[in-house]
């Protein structure tokens with residue numbers, strides 16, 4: 001339609017989130033089926049958000065692990081109407097840049113073995129499979145029984161990791177505060193997923 005504008009990843013600004021975590025709970029719930037698990041980690045670590053016209057349209061949460069030089073991407077999501085346009089990838093790119101400046105060398109992430117889209121997403125973001133945790137998603141940890149994703153029962157967890165490249169010396173690059181993140185690296189999809197935000 002004339003006058004309509006397709007949202008581009010370059011319209012999105014990525015920054016550190018400092019507001020109340022409860023205001024992001026609905027976004028966290030897009031990536032977490034267990035309210036009990038989410039209660040246990042919602043307040044932890046740091047959160048980057050993607051903002052479009054000032055509104056939060058995506059987030060990721062990073063937490064430290066017990067091992068030095070290592071961090072875990074604990075939860076991330078993009079609003080469904082804006083998925084598939086590179087915002088998730090831009091969030092991960094901003095996180096990698098942030099962690100590189102902090103001399104973190106390894107980033108972990110875990111996701112359901114049943115979530116084929118997520119398995120693809122993380123591998124497209126440079127992660128490689130590390131291990132399988134069988135029967136991780138059980139009623140005991142607050143996951144409802146009988147959840148099926150992509151026709152596969154929600155049961156096992158896949159751990160991924162990716163190396164964080166050491167930051168090259170040079171002029172400081174824009175970080176997640178005050179700059180668009182990762183947009184310039186995004187290859188536009190050619191499958192017509194763009195739509196109005």
Ligand SMILES: CC(C)(COP(=O)(O)OP(=O)(O)OC[C@H]1O[C@@H](n2cnc3c(N)ncnc32)[C@H](O)[C@@H]1OP(=O)(O)O)[C@@H](O)C(=O)NCCC(=O)NCCS
Nearest residue numbers: 030031076077078083084085086087088089111117121124
């Ligand atoms: C996973 C998620 C955060 C990815 O964010 P996004 O903005 O949609 O992802 P991007 O547009 O940056 O996609 C990057 C790549 O992953 C692919 N991808 C993302 N979502 C996909 C999907 N649903 N199906 C297939 N591929 C997908 C993209 O096609 C792209 O690959 P390409 O370069 O080959 O085109 C988002 O889809 C989401 O919020 N999902 C629901 C919550 C969730 O499951 N979070 C993760 C829990 S572990």
